[in-house]
Amino acid sequence: MNYAIKVYKEYFNFAASHFVIFKDGTREPLHGHNYRVALKGDALDLEGDMVFDFLDIKPIVREVCDSLDHKLLLPGDNPHLKINDDDTNWEILPQDGSRFSIPKQDVLILPLSNTSAERLAIYLANRIDELTKQRFDFQFKCMEIEVEETRGQCAIYRMEN
Template sequence: MKILINGIQSNLRFSSAHIIPGHSSCGFIHGHSYFVDVEIEGERAGEFEFVVDFKDVKGYTKELCNTLDHRLLIPIFNDLIEFKEFNPSEDSIDELVNSKVARFKIAGKGYSVPSEDCVFLELPYTSAEELSKYFAEKLASKLAEKYDNLTSVSVCVNEGIGQGAVYTKSLVE
């Protein structure tokens, strides 16, 4: 059985700025008002024969949205971003999080942004595709703590009405 949660109607949204280094139009800092749709498949189980409690899914997803809301999303595993005083392959992401200022260059342009205004993501890009995978994996991990009847978690991260990317995380081997 499958359950669906519509991000617009369930207020699963966030607004963030990001940059896609090297892209002709998305290579500049810009932002989106994102919304997140969730689809979960699994067997009905438990006292009420739910696939999963909607309240849990919406709560966990909203927590993820809140961590990204009104922040600059920075993909630390992008080879086109040159960080000052941080090496993504050697240093802990905590060093960036705990620093006062994030300093980096993209295509020769220098940026200096208060770290508290940023979310540093262990991703190569902050595209809708990568964000949908990020959400699906985080949500699947959180739901697995409480549910053992789920077979997949799909998340669509929409950059606006009519355009989004879907990633499905299988929970069966």
């Protein structure tokens, strides 16, 4: 049999700024979103009559969302973006010739090729999967992460284990 849980709470959110870098190296203007996150997790069987305890998964999703909150999110693996360590700031040099200097505490460099909603969903899924394995020795058979940028506009990533 297949079972699933879905969690989507008001506090599964983060406000962050970013810019998407396109294939040709051009980029969007720097802007922000009030992102919302939902998780659906599947299991083949029930363990203790549950897929996974809501009381255990909610703090993990919240923790990962909180780590992104009020940050400039940058892709650390994009060939069109150079990021230099400038003492207390990150110097951010997109291919278009613009230059940003942002205090390090306001920036989160992610192990991603871009900061699109799709890539953020991948990041969230990987972090949540990692934390549930570490803390509970548990993995969903399949996990879907939904990242909503604005109402009616979201990306979904499906991770199979």
